[in-house]
Amino acid sequence: MPTIRDVAKRANVGIATVSRVLNSSPSVSDETRNAVLAAIEELDFTPNPIARQLSTGRTSTIGVILPYLTMPSYVERLRGVQHALAETDYHMVLFSVGKPSERDAYIKDLPRNNLVDGILIISLPPDDSQAERLANADIPTVLVDAYHEKLCCILTDDVKGGKLATQHLIDLGHRRIAFLSEPLETPFHPSTKYRYQGYRQALLENDIPFRSEYVISETRGRFKAKKMAKKLLGLPEPPTAIFAGNDTLAIGILDRAKDLKIKVPKELSVIGFDGIRDAEYTNLTTIDQNLFESGVEGVHMLLKALEAAPSTPCERRLSLDLIRRKTTKKVKV
Amino acid sequence: MPTIRDVAKRANVGIATVSRVLNSSPSVSDETRNAVLAAIEELDFTPNPIARQLSTGRTSTIGVILPYLTMPSYVERLRGVQHALAETDYHMVLFSVGKPSERDAYIKDLPRNNLVDGILIISLPPDDSQAERLANADIPTVLVDAYHEKLCCILTDDVKGGKLATQHLIDLGHRRIAFLSEPLETPFHPSTKYRYQGYRQALLENDIPFRSEYVISETRGRFKAKKMAKKLLGLPEPPTAIFAGNDTLAIGILDRAKDLKIKVPKELSVIGFDGIRDAEYTNLTTIDQNLFESGVEGVHMLLKALEAAPSTPCERRLSLDLIRRKTTKKVKV
DNA sequence: TACTTCTCTGGAACCGGTTCCAATTAAAGA
DNA sequence: TCTTTAATTGGAACCGGTTCCAGAGAAGTA
Numbered sequence: 001m002p003t004i005r006d007v008a009k010r011a012n013v014g015i016a017t018v019s020r021v022l023n024s025s026p027s028v029s030d031e032t033r034n035a036v037l038a039a040i041e042e043l044d045f046t047p048n049p050i051a052r053q054l055s056t057g058r059t060s061t062i063g064v065i066l067p068y069l070t071m072p073s074y075v076e077r078l079r080g081v082q083h084a085l086a087e088t089d090y091h092m093v094l095f096s097v098g099k100p101s102e103r104d105a106y107i108k109d110l111p112r113n114n115l116v117d118g119i120l121i122i123s124l125p126p127d128d129s130q131a132e133r134l135a136n137a138d139i140p141t142v143l144v145d146a147y148h149e150k151l152c153c154i155l156t157d158d159v160k161g162g163k164l165a166t167q168h169l170i171d172l173g174h175r176r177i178a179f180l181s182e183p184l185e186t187p188f189h190p191s192t193k194y195r196y197q198g199y200r201q202a203l204l205e206n207d208i209p210f211r212s213e214y215v216i217s218e219t220r221g222r223f224k225a226k227k228m229a230k231k232l233l234g235l236p237e238p239p240t241a242i243f244a245g246n247d248t249l250a251i252g253i254l255d256r257a258k259d260l261k262i263k264v265p266k267e268l269s270v271i272g273f274d275g276i277r278d279a280e281y282t283n284l285t286t287i288d289q290n291l292f293e294s295g296v297e298g299v300h301m302l303l304k305a306l307e308a309a310p311s312t313p314c315e316r317r318l319s320l321d322l323i324r325r326k327t328t329k330k331v332k333v
Numbered sequence: 334m335p336t337i338r339d340v341a342k343r344a345n346v347g348i349a350t351v352s353r354v355l356n357s358s359p360s361v362s363d364e365t366r367n368a369v370l371a372a373i374e375e376l377d378f379t380p381n382p383i384a385r386q387l388s389t390g391r392t393s394t395i396g397v398i399l400p401y402l403t404m405p406s407y408v409e410r411l412r413g414v415q416h417a418l419a420e421t422d423y424h425m426v427l428f429s430v431g432k433p434s435e436r437d438a439y440i441k442d443l444p445r446n447n448l449v450d451g452i453l454i455i456s457l458p459p460d461d462s463q464a465e466r467l468a469n470a471d472i473p474t475v476l477v478d479a480y481h482e483k484l485c486c487i488l489t490d491d492v493k494g495g496k497l498a499t500q501h502l503i504d505l506g507h508r509r510i511a512f513l514s515e516p517l518e519t520p521f522h523p524s525t526k527y528r529y530q531g532y533r534q535a536l537l538e539n540d541i542p543f544r545s546e547y548v549i550s551e552t553r554g555r556f557k558a559k560k561m562a563k564k565l566l567g568l569p570e571p572p573t574a575i576f577a578g579n580d581t582l583a584i585g586i587l588d589r590a591k592d593l594k595i596k597v598p599k600e601l602s603v604i605g606f607d608g609i610r611d612a613e614y615t616n617l618t619t620i621d622q623n624l625f626e627s628g629v630e631g632v633h634m635l636l637k638a639l640e641a642a643p644s645t646p647c648e649r650r651l652s653l654d655l656i657r658r659k660t661t662k663k664v665k666v
Numbered sequence: 667t668a669c670t671t672c673t674c675t676g677g678a679a680c681c682g683g684t685t686c687c688a689a690t691t692a693a694a695g696a
Numbered sequence: 697t698c699t700t701t702a703a704t705t706g707g708a709a710c711c712g713g714t715t716c717c718a719g720a721g722a723a724g725t726a
Contacts, residue, residue, distance in 0.1 A: 001447075003682055014706035019684055027704065046445050050386045051682035054711050059383065061426070069412055079402055082429050091448075093394070094427050096415050112379050114334075115424075222614045252614070258591060281555045281585070336712055347676035352714055360674065384712035387681050 002043040011039035022047055061091045062302060063116035065106050067123055067188055068098050072248060072276040073291050077122050077144060080295020088303065090117070097124060100187045104130070111137030118302045120144060122295075123189045126151070135313075140305035144298035146189060152305060152314045154298045158191045161287045161320045162198020165243050165271045168285075168322055170206050173331040174241040174269060177203070178214040178232050180225060180253065181245025192217070192245045195273060199243055214239055225252025226259075233260060233268070240268065240331050247272035247279040247286055254282060254327065265329035275323065283326040290318045335376040344372035355380055394424045395635060396449035398439050400456055400521055401431050405581065405609040406624050410455050410477060413628020421636065423450070430457060433520045437463070444470030451635045453477060455628075456522045459484070468646075473638035477631035479522060485638060485647045487631045491524045494620045494653045495531020498576050498604045501618075501655055503539050506664040507574040507602060510536070511547040511565050513558060513586065514578025525550070525578045528606060532576055547572055558585025559592075566593060566601070573601065573664050580605035580612040580619055587615060587660065598662035608656065616659040623651045 008015040020028050021036040053059045069075050085092050097103040107130045110119055118140050125146035134141040135150040143153035169177050184193045203210055219228045244250035250272030257264050272279055275288030341348040353361050354369040386392045402408050418425050430436040440463045443452055451473050458479035467474040468483040476486035502510050517526045536543050552561045577583035583605030590597050605612055608621030
């Protein structure tokens with residue numbers, strides 16, 4: 001592999017000049033520039049990015065820490081990140097997290113080891129000491145779908161979203177509203193819990209008594225949702241509407257309803273949460289939390305922070321949009 | 334940031350000794366080792382990986398080139414890669430490709446610029462000159478779901494899979510078998526075309542006349558599949574079975590059948606291809622091409638190549654498994 | 667005791683870029 | 697004609713590790 005010194009020798013110039021040509025510095029005469037370019041061409045020279053990285057201290061790489069791609073929402077966010085990053089010169093290193101210990105290890109090491117210029121953490125809220133560490137590092141960090149007062153973040157208000165979903169059902173006249181979700185307590189992001197809080201708040205504000213038999217929260221995945229939906233729909237007084245903690249679960253409920261020949265939305269209203277692609281295909285009414293956009297915005301915020309570190313943590317709240325499709329309807333009286 | 338020299342000074346040893354401690358070389362006395370470790374602790378020193386990379390020429394990083402995560406099969410393969418890589422010390426840099434020009438750029442630059450120790454290319458077959466370049470680079474490359482004689486690869490035999498799927502339907506007594514798929518000609522991987530070839534071959538071998546009205550191949554996504562299924566099922570002599578080019582399309586067909594009150598599998602058999610998770614949930618009979626495993630195996634092959642470059646391209650063919658679920662059945666006579 | 671061998675250790679060179687700083691030359695101004 | 701100034705250029709130091717090689721002691725051997 002030829003180096004910058006080989007090029008310099010060949011072009012009869014100094015190494016500094018070659019470097020200047022590589023970095024398109026204006027203070028090189030056309031004549032020398034051409035000579036250097038010719039030498040580069042002849043030697044088929046490519047600058048070694050690692051050497052540049054060591055020298056400049058910049059890596060042109062951003063690190064993305066996110067959970068294993070087990071949920072469509074993570075994938076959709078990652079897609080947004082990729083999309084936004086494709087238009088820059090930054091590379092992306094992926095650190096995917098299966099257990100809390102992995103998360104902690106990445107969050108601990110990444111800010112210190114000069115491997116990346118910036119960090120994007122998706123759907124993994126750091127604890128106070130981690131946030132402290134991240135905030136004090138000289139590498140900027142942006143949280144996507146997570147909040148900490150010390151850090152920049154792209155936020156989704158899950159409580160509000162849960163309220164919005166529930167209120168939509170209430171506005172349609174429903175009173176028997178069930179909530180079906182993944183476990184409320186997770187090692188990672190507590191978004192489900194927040195959505196549940198929104199559900200409770202909406203009930204409270206509308207003077208609708210809470211019924212514990214209407215809440216099932218140990219439901220992982222579409223298949224399980226289908227199973228659990230049966231339980232809900234088999235109650236002596238079954239709900240007329242179900243708010244699912246995410247779209248995948250909602251689709252599972254739709255599956256079951258079809259099997260049970262329960263007409264949606266005529267006999268049962270179903271609303272999801274997330275706004276993944278499948279929700280569109282299945283005509284699911286849902287709360288769209290703009291997943292793709294969250295990734296894009298996360299990158300933009302990080303790029304801004306890379307240019308000039310913000311004096312105070314910036315915060316951007318993404319909109320939550322109720323998308324009315326064909327799975328919710330006025331309750332029949 | 335403290336450097337190795339700061340540590341050396343603090344511990345009253347030479348920098349070489351500190352380096353030896355960092356790399357757990359055996360030829361350091363316990364006494365000096367402890368002194369160095371103490372100094373490292375006191376200074377909160379972390380070695381700079383970039384400097385190490387420059388010095389050793391190794392980056393502990395592998396580059397993954399793959400299409401944008403628009404299809405579940407890509408995500409599933411990537412998951413496999415992540416899973417296998419998590420058990421190693423390698424990092425993963427993701428290069429995702431939306432247009433052929435991006436693919437070409439990555440394949441051109443990545444092998445030369447010392448940024449990664451190895452390259453994994455997923456579902457993007459290189460042309461001859463690219464393969465040549467990759468084969469001659471001193472960085473090993475492994476193709477996953479793509480073939481080139483000059484390169485190591487993890488293979489799926491799409492023709493065979495297409496045949497397998499079609500033969501399954503034929504064995505069940507079907508004669509009117511449709512094929513619904515994404516476009517046959519794509520800028521990237523021609524797997525759909527191969528599956529189609531398998532379909533044609535199976536028909537031929539069983540003396541079943543080919544009918545062009547049974548082939549619809551411009552179908553992108555579940556939603557479009559639903560639309561196109563209507564067209565197929567509305568034919569004067571509709572097919573009794575449909576082979577879908579991938580699971581997502583098959584699920585779209587199931588949606589439509591439900592809407593049209595066509596009973597699956599009693600009145601219509603449907604088989605997919607891929608073996609994504611949704612296929613399990615929907616009880617779809619499919620050809621499982623072991624997507625997750627392809628990612629895992631790709632990493633293993635690459636790791637092996639990193640240890641010792643294989644003298645001749647190695648090749649591993651993944652099994653294709655017919656998973657009989659509840660969407661195919663003997664045709665009613 | 668003298669010599670060899672082995673165990674540890676430190677210095678300096680190296681990886682391949684960037685960049686500060688001083689030097690050279692040409693153009694401009696007095 | 698003599699400065700002053702601007703435009704180019706090259707050398708050397710630097711980024712922060714690894715590693716070759718030589719040297720100092722300690723231990724083993726004749």
